[in-house]
Amino acid sequence: MRAMATSTWDIFCRVVDNFGDVAVSWRLARIAAREQGKRVRLFVDDLTVLGKLRPEIDTAQDIQKLEGVEVIRIREPFDCLDVADAVIETFGCDPPEEYVAAMARCEPRPRWINLEYLSAEEWVEGSHALPSPHPRLPLTKHFFFPGFTAKTGGLLRERSLLARRDEFQADEGARAAFWKSIVGDVPPPDALKVSLFTYVGAPVESLARCAAHSGSPTWLIAPEGQAATALDAWRLAARARDSIRCVTIPFLSQDRYDQLLWACDLNFVRGEDSFVRAQWAARPFVWLIYPQDEGAHWVKLSAFLARYTAGLDRQHAAAVTSLWDAWNRGAEPDIAETVRPSLAEAWAQLVARREALTEHAKVWSASLATRRDLGAELADFIDNVL
Numbered sequence: 340m341r342a343m344a345t346s347t348w349d350i351f352c353r354v355v356d357n358f359g360d361v362a363v364s365w366r367l368a369r370i371a372a373r374e375q376g377k378r379v380r381l382f383v384d385d386l387t388v389l390g391k392l393r394p395e396i397d398t399a400q401d402i403q404k405l406e407g408v409e410v411i412r413i414r415e416p417f418d419c420l421d422v423a424d425a426v427i428e429t430f431g432c433d434p435p436e437e438y439v440a441a442m443a444r445c446e447p448r449p450r451w452i453n454l455e456y457l458s459a460e461e462w463v464e465g466s467h468a469l470p471s472p473h474p475r476l477p478l479t480k481h482f483f484f485p486g487f488t489a490k491t492g493g494l495l496r497e498r499s500l501l502a503r504r505d506e507f508q509a510d511e512g513a514r515a516a517f518w519k520s521i522v523g524d525v526p527p528p529d530a531l532k533v534s535l536f537t538y539v540g541a542p543v544e545s546l547a548r549c550a551a552h553s554g555s556p557t558w559l560i561a562p563e564g565q566a567a568t569a570l571d572a573w574r575l576a577a578r579a580r581d582s583i584r585c586v587t588i589p590f591l592s593q594d595r596y597d598q599l600l601w602a603c604d605l606n607f608v609r610g611e612d613s614f615v616r617a618q619w620a621a622r623p624f625v626w627l628i629y630p631q632d633e634g635a636h637w638v639k640l641s642a643f644l645a646r647y648t649a650g651l652d653r654q655h656a657a658a659v660t661s662l663w664d665a666w667n668r669g670a671e672p673d674i675a676e677t678v679r680p681s682l683a684e685a686w687a688q689l690v691a692r693r694e695a696l697t698e699h700a701k702v703w704s705a706s707l708a709t710r711r712d713l714g715a716e717l718a719d720f721i722d723n724v725l
């Protein structure tokens with residue numbers, strides 16, 4: 340047990356692809372600065388992606404401050420060698436060598452964390468908080484796993500998030516204003532509002548066809564990206580139907596995207612951060628998992644589904660599982676049409692059980708919220724355990 344709590348944190352993020360790496364890193368940095376009182380520097384190699392999530396970011400600036408976080412572009416050779424008390428690398432991105440060498444020269448040595456990817460798989464509990472001595476330098480890195488159980492690091496959740504969500508969902512005026520601001524129009528009260536955030540290849544057209552055939556009023560809303568492109572293509576090709584409205588909108592800032600999830604009745608999300616935000620939105624959701632080699636993602640998907648549907652009766656659990664299965668299989672190019680589980684059937688089953696699944700989503704979100712958020716767990720681990 341070390342005497343001194345840390346006051347400075349350096350967080351390193353390298354953008355591999357998509358938004359998630361920097362989305363999670365920014366969210367952690369903001370929470371550490373605003374809620375844990377740390378002086379936070381976020382080092383990112385590619386500012387353009389962060390600029391999409393936070394339009395306030397000036398991608399031409401090497402150093403800038405936003406919401407109490409100092410955002411610094413990683414430049415090679417790396418010359419920022421005043422090492423923080425705690426160093427957090429996200430997703431095994433490896434801080435610059437020069438910085439690691441400087442860490443080894445520090446007395447006392449900085450605490451070093453590798454923030455891992457989120458998974459609901461059981462093995463995570465056994466790997467969480469494990470040390471990993473550096474092969475050459477007098478440094479030890481600890482693995483920190485987000486997760487859904489008490490034996491993991493928990494989930495990112497801003498202190499005010501759920502109160503802001505409840506306020507927004509309870510305030511018809513606020514929701515109408517939100518819709519007007521992104522669509523210029525307010526959905527009719529009986530319309531099923533569905534948000535779409537997908538990877539390329541997701542069966543968006545098939546879903547639009549299912550919704551159109553259902554004949555019930557439906558709004559499909561897709562921020563700029565793969566889903567919006569597919570929805571535009573379908574809208575142009577398909578015979579217009581009064582019951583369905585396809586809406587493509589600009590990519591939203593991260594906090595506005597939360598509002599979209601709160602304002603919709605059903606959210607299709609992907610990756611990691613939107614997957615977690617959909618759970619905090621306390622609305623039914625469908626997760627398109629990031630595809631991994633040899634289908635490893637299917638194990639990860641089933642592990643989460645087993646936890647998520649545990650509180651549901653067999654029929655409701657089957658409705659959730661079959662739509663997730665149809666949606667993720669639909670995104671797999673090499674699956675023959677004949678064996679693709681019917682998206683239409685799965686869609687109809689889930690929509691028919693929407694009310695009960697909304698109650699379940701609320702219970703699930705509330706059960707996750709009984710645990711401390713990942714920012715608090717990580718600060719406690721760094722300051723009081725290491």
Ligand code: TRH
Nearest residue numbers: 357358359360362562590591592593596610611612613
């Ligand atoms: O972009 P992603 O697919 O990122 C993924 C994950 O990080 C995954 O772990 C990793 O393996 C893979 O990349 C390589 O999905 P994710 O994690 O949901 O991040 C998307 C972020 O974009 C999230 O913070 C929500 C945000 N977003 C907006 O801010 N505005 C928008 O309009 C939309 C659609 C998303």
